[in-house]
Amino acid sequence: MRRKIVAGNWKMNKTASEAAALIDGIKAATAGIDQVDIVVCPPFTDLKDAAAACAGSNVALGAQNVHWAESGAYTGEISAAMLKEIGVQYVIIGHSERRQYFGETDDSVNQRTKAALAAGFTPIVCVGETLQEREAGKIEEVIVRQVTEGFKGLSSAELAKLVVAYEPVWAIGTGLTATPAQAQEVHALIRRTLAAISDGATAETIRIQYGGSMKPANAKELMDQPDIDGGLIGGAALKADSFADIIKAAL
Ligand code: PGA
Secondary structure, three states: OOOOEEEEEOOOOOOHHHHHHHHHHHHHHOOOOOOOEEEEEOOHHHHHHHHHHHOOOOEEEEEOOOOOOOOOOOOOOOOHHHHHHHOOOEEEEOOHHHHHHOOOOHHHHHHHHHHHHHOOOEEEEEEOOOHHHHHOOOHHHHHHHHHHHHOOOOOHHHHOOOEEEEOOHHHOOOOOOOOHHHHHHHHHHHHHHHHHHOOHHHHHHOEEEEEOOOOHHHHHHHHOOOOOOEEEEOHHHOOHHHHHHHHHHOO
16 A cells, blocks of 8 residues: 655745745644645755744655766756755656756656656656647657656665656646546556566555646546546645645545
8 A cells, every 4th residue: 555645836925934834734634634645845945944834744755856977067056965954855857847847857857857866765756648748649669768867776775765747748737627537537647657667566565656737626526536546736725725625635
């Protein structure tokens, strides 16, 4: 039985003081819930205050990216050690917005994932097809490539430590959600692909989140699917009540 994981991807929203207030609200709304992993991923500049707000609670802290090098001339990037010292535990890697606007590739996803694992983080690695790719019948080709290339060189033991997020690009921030059946089909494909690059037993333990306009109204039917092990939430994670309601749908 895989433990469900619900993570909030705050994207470029909330200042540090707003982050602390939102985390306080999430803690209050989810007090006593310990059957689901709860993660918030605020912007880098919020992390220190967010860590203080999360301390000693059921809410864990994640970042939205990490660089693969230990340090050096990479203007604008953030290293694993910087995140580690603050108390970050999870790192989102390869979000479609990073791929679309910031030149992230399967290869850079691979390097970042390796660095995150080496630092002891739980990477949340995002994959997903665009609408154009879906309409061209390329879902399988795209997903298999993203998983195989993104996780190239990882051992089964390393794969067992990460989380995959299936986020159909056409469903992100659009209000369009994949139906539970559409999502389950791709989650099962991701699990088969993970089995192919590791083994069946390892693939069975890896958690695969759904992301893309998940909200309280559709969270339960999505997370009731056999291969959907939680959610990566954007818009609905920016309010304590809606995020908490999604977490409760995972119970
Ligand atoms: P959304 O974003 O819930 O606002 O669609 C999800 C994501 O991009 O992680």
